[in-house]
Amino acid sequence: MSQARSSTSRTVAAHAVLITYTVIALFPVLVIVMNSFKSRQGIFRAPLAPPTTETFDLVGYQTVLAQGNFPLYFQNSLIVTVVSLAIVLVFGAMAAFALAEYRFRGNTLMGLYLALGIMIPIRLGTVAILKLMVASGLVNTLTALILVYSAQGLPLAIFILTEFTRQISDDLKNAGRIDGLSEYTIFFRLVLPLLRPPMATVAVFTMIPIWNDLWFPLILAPAEDTKTVTLGAQIFLGQFVTNWNAVLAALSLAIVPVLILYLIFSRQLIRGITSGAVK
Amino acid sequence: MKQIVAMDTENRRPIRWHIAVFLAPAVLIYTAIMIIPLFGTLQLSLFGTADNQQVFVGLDNFRTLLGDPRWSASFWNALWNNTWFFIIHMLVQNPVGILLAALLSHPRLRFAAFYRSAIFIPTILSFVIVGFTWKLILSPLWGVAPDLLGYVGLKHLFTPWLGKEEYALTTLGLISVWQFVGIPMMLIYAALLSIPEEILEAAECDGITGMAQFWKIQLPLILPAIGIISVLTFVGNFNAFDLIYSAQGALAGPNYATDILGTFLYRTFFGFQLQSGDPNMGATIASIMFFIILAGVCTYLFAVQTRLRRYQF
Numbered sequence: 001m002s003q004a005r006s007s008t009s010r011t012v013a014a015h016a017v018l019i020t021y022t023v024i025a026l027f028p029v030l031v032i033v034m035n036s037f038k039s040r041q042g043i044f045r046a047p048l049a050p051p052t053t054e055t056f057d058l059v060g061y062q063t064v065l066a067q068g069n070f071p072l073y074f075q076n077s078l079i080v081t082v083v084s085l086a087i088v089l090v091f092g093a094m095a096a097f098a099l100a101e102y103r104f105r106g107n108t109l110m111g112l113y114l115a116l117g118i119m120i121p122i123r124l125g126t127v128a129i130l131k132l133m134v135a136s137g138l139v140n141t142l143t144a145l146i147l148v149y150s151a152q153g154l155p156l157a158i159f160i161l162t163e164f165t166r167q168i169s170d171d172l173k174n175a176g177r178i179d180g181l182s183e184y185t186i187f188f189r190l191v192l193p194l195l196r197p198p199m200a201t202v203a204v205f206t207m208i209p210i211w212n213d214l215w216f217p218l219i220l221a222p223a224e225d226t227k228t229v230t231l232g233a234q235i236f237l238g239q240f241v242t243n244w245n246a247v248l249a250a251l252s253l254a255i256v257p258v259l260i261l262y263l264i265f266s267r268q269l270i271r272g273i274t275s276g277a278v279k
Numbered sequence: 280m281k282q283i284v285a286m287d288t289e290n291r292r293p294i295r296w297h298i299a300v301f302l303a304p305a306v307l308i309y310t311a312i313m314i315i316p317l318f319g320t321l322q323l324s325l326f327g328t329a330d331n332q333q334v335f336v337g338l339d340n341f342r343t344l345l346g347d348p349r350w351s352a353s354f355w356n357a358l359w360n361n362t363w364f365f366i367i368h369m370l371v372q373n374p375v376g377i378l379l380a381a382l383l384s385h386p387r388l389r390f391a392a393f394y395r396s397a398i399f400i401p402t403i404l405s406f407v408i409v410g411f412t413w414k415l416i417l418s419p420l421w422g423v424a425p426d427l428l429g430y431v432g433l434k435h436l437f438t439p440w441l442g443k444e445e446y447a448l449t450t451l452g453l454i455s456v457w458q459f460v461g462i463p464m465m466l467i468y469a470a471l472l473s474i475p476e477e478i479l480e481a482a483e484c485d486g487i488t489g490m491a492q493f494w495k496i497q498l499p500l501i502l503p504a505i506g507i508i509s510v511l512t513f514v515g516n517f518n519a520f521d522l523i524y525s526a527q528g529a530l531a532g533p534n535y536a537t538d539i540l541g542t543f544l545y546r547t548f549f550g551f552q553l554q555s556g557d558p559n560m561g562a563t564i565a566s567i568m569f570f571i572i573l574a575g576v577c578t579y580l581f582a583v584q585t586r587l588r589r590y591q592f
Contacts (some may be wrong), residue, residue: 010489011387011388013384014382014388015388015390017378017379017382018379018382018383018394018398021375021379021398022394022398024398024457025397025398025401025460026397028413028457029400029401029404029412031416031423032412032415043421044421044422045423047421047423047426048423048426048427048536061526082395087304087308089377091304091305091308092305094300094301094302094304094305095301095302095304095306097301098298098301098302099302102295102298104295104298110302110306113381114305114306114309116314117309117313117314119510119514119572119576120317120569120572120573120576121514121518121572122312122313122317122516123314123520123541124317124320124565124566124568124569124572125317125319125320125565126312126316126320126544126548126561126565127316127320127323127548127558127562127565128315128316128317128318128319128320128322128323128562129312130318131316131319131323131558132312132315132316132319136281137354147312148312150308150312151308151309151311151313152313154305154308154309155309158305171324174453182297183297184297184300187301200403208403210404211405212403212404212406212407212521213521214405214406214407214521214522214524214525215466216519219549230405230407233405233407234407234525237387237407237411238528242295244415244421247411247415248415250304251408251411251412251415253404254407254408255404255408258403258404258405259400262396262400262403263396266396266399266445269399270395270396270399270465
């Protein structure tokens with residue numbers, strides 16, 4: 001009897017802590033999105049009240065759409081993220097297959113060499129990367145960003161995909177070999193489709209830091225034509241810092257797409273992080 | 280047997296080109312964009328500019344950075360701030376992450392998936408969003424923070440935290456904790472779920488339940504995961520830049536109170552206001568950051584990981 005009661009009170013306490021923290025995590029985001037739909041007076045008079053018919057106003061969004069070049073920034077971010085992602089996934093899976101499938105001299109060493117980049121951030125090479133990009137005329141191009149993000153994403157992708165490639169059955173590949181398939185066909189036709197689930201996980205891990213990065217767009221591609229959403233938002237917010245309607249609307253516009261993507265992929269992401277653990 | 284077959288084929292086919300083809304694209308991109316520039320940066324730190332020519336100066340740049348009063352004051356300030364930034368994460372982010380994970384991993388907890396997803400949301404937002412959002416919420420112009428404190432009768436505690444030298448860095452540290460607590464939470468959660476039921480049942484048979492069970496059974500078993508999140512936190516913090524830049528700008532105000540190595544590197548490399556950029560000094564700072572991070576990772580690999588026993592289930 002007493003045990004049942006203590007377990008109930010413990011459950012209540014656990015929920016209380018978790019609810020408190022969930023509120024702390026969501027509250028700032030909520031306040032921003034809510035206030036972006038209000039007039040200037042509404043924002044300042046009652047910041048914690050939801051928009052009413054009286055305070056509802058879209059003036060912030062109108063300013064953002066009129067002043068900012070957001071469709072272009074959005075397109076740049078999308079190109080950079082998607083192309084880098086494709087490079088990381090395809091080249092990463094190829095390298096992982098080579099490391100997992102074949103025995104050759106230097107295999108372990110190559111694996112360690114490629115794993116180095118998981119821990120050492122690429123940012124520390126910025127000075128020389130900028131020099132390299134200036135020398136090859138790639139400054140202020142999306143190509144520069146794509147190359148950097150591909151190099152940044154490859155080490156972790158190869159590391160994770162190697163583990164998964166090892167688990168693919170040898171019988172399948174050997175059956176392919178007996179049928180006379182080339183090693184390339186075996187990889188692209190037989191192995192790659194089986195790697196789809198871990199590749200989805202790697203995609204989510206790789207995508208978030210690329211989309212959110214501020215450092216490399218700021219240094220390698222700050223021109224108006226090549227700004228990414230993150231950099232564009234940073235500069236817009238800096239310029240309109242006194243126009244609260246515009247700032248709140250810009251922030252909301254930056255939050256919402258990421259949030260929608262997260263809601264679609266969150267199961268994948270969480271399953272990826274906890275992979276193998278969830279029974 | 281399998282090994283012999285493999286060696287056999289190796290002898291029969293001297294060069295297996297497909298291995299090179301599979302490895303080449305990844306290795307080329309990685310080497311050209313990451314490894315060579317990393318060493319290039321280390322090399323640049325040994326050079327100086329004289330008459331528009333790069334001349335070899337040995338360790339002079341490091342001597343200037345650590346010894347010359349014009350440089351060393353900023354450097355030690357940034358290094359200390361960075362260390363404090365890291366301490367905040369270790370003291371707040373990781374314990375909170377462990378607590379949340381421990382609560383979430385309870386087998387009969389309802390809505391666990393909802394809590395998990397909601398608490399992870401700040402982690403996916405960009406630094407720019409996080410920096411500005413908190414700047415607005417903590418702004419004395421807007422009443423959100425004072426109003427909230429007012430509800431619990433603590434309105435007098437409010438000050439513009441981000442604008443005061445003594446509070447700004449700690450506030451930014453806590454904002455960063457708010458953003459990233461999801462990562463230790465998830466990793467510890469995964470580690471807790473991988474502990475087999477039998478061990479916990481055996482503990483229950485021995486009368487070890489509740490808190491005692493966590494401290495005596497689960498915590499020792501998740502130590503490897505705690506080691507990993509510590510080293511991830513270390514690398515992330517000594518490489519941080521974006522949040523400070525978004526919230527306080529390149530000058531890391533007020534009065535450099537929030538300057539960390541990343542912002543110091545940016546200002547030195549690109550210049551700001553009247554000072555012009557200096558690639559060699561920038562490379563020197565980047566090299567020092569490289570050695571700090573390398574030291575942290577090595578400590579983890581040699582000291583921590585070899586001592587932590589791995590439990591095989």
